[in-house]
Amino acid sequence: MSQQHQSSKDVLDRRTLAGDHRRLAELLRPGQSVLDVGCGTGSITAGIAQAVQPGGEVLGLDRDADLLARAAARFAGRAGLSFACGDVLAFDAEARFDVVTAARALQWVPRLDEALARMVRAARPGGLVVVLDYSHERLRWDPEPPASMRRFYAAFLAWRAGLGMDNALADNLAGRFAAHGLEAVRVTDQDERFRRGDPGFGAALDIWLHVIDGCGPAMISAGALTEREQGEARRDYAGFCRDAAEGLVMVLRAVEGTKPGG
Template identity: 45%
Template structure:
């Protein structure tokens, strides 16, 4: 399928999931690397939830730019950071970044999994890293998710269809485990390091239900796209969402999403 198919399937109809993210909780390795005065480019910034956390550390003497291809999200990010020194937001395409500056750190989080041409995106990102600077990418391998006890069969069927829907648009469901290879292929990076950033939540955690319910939300907003595309019936989608919500409320013990950060230094 074309880039347009992947782009259409990547669209989020609401930003609740990304609005709730923070630098400390959602991009932990980046939080360890950021220092005051740094120049940082955040690609696929959404409404700027993580980007704002970066700017709080780099401060007014630093430079933080967030880029996203959704004009509405960029407008929201700008409105929330209006008047704050050292941070700006731009509408842009990851395949053709509209910047000439070079940065100490160029990063993207949970973005490349939605692309049909992740290597092209990495090539663009590398161009924006200064010599000696870092490229840092955070992403999932969706095949390595774990639930205990097993989720309802209706939801497992939905999840399998979700992965097919993604891969048929050229998206890599195992993106996390392919990042290092793609970075090495550029020939412009060394010291490539992969770090586990597993997202684990268990029932005794106060936010377990909130975090585990992300897949009910996927069954809602992505599932409706899948129905339109013929990957699942509305009846089966609704059943999967309902059964999974009940599982989270009454049966689920833990969920672990396989997330990796991969960083490299520009030669």
């Protein structure tokens, strides 16, 4: 999903099933069939394929052909793993998969209920739907970033909301799951917490530089941001990351539910 993945390809490449979709890793079993929506460069998807062997299979779905080409090249020949280029909103499979999952992808989907309906439809009766995503409204830096970055972030949230994206997705998923008929809905805290000196601290902070670079042009085109504001936010935030940032918390929840009828 091109719009969905604003992080760099390198950020996506570094992700793993065990480290970045921990609740799903606990749920997978050999022999299962899995659909991974918004699979990006396939790093987590490849971990899923390994976890469901022997006998399992995973299909990674993404609408970004460049990301999929990277995934196919990296994981060519991996047992039980295939990729398809397509949008979840047009994905038409009924009762096919034991597990349907999306990690950090639905945050970029404006027509969220349509996407969830497609995901539920793709799950077999008794199958699991597992979504991992953020609540952008509850992001916390320690200390607060510079004023230019705070202004950018407020504009970012407003721009997203104007496009129909859910800035509190992690907090709203359980209710949405229930509304789509899923049962035994469970929410697991998967918050990403970093302190200076921790492994991955710099990379976590840098995600927001990728957001400034990746979303900034679209925000400017929409009138939500000026080029000057984008440049100031990037400059000041880069300095903050280098010299002042001590902590970052990104609120992240794994929400799972069972499709009735199994």
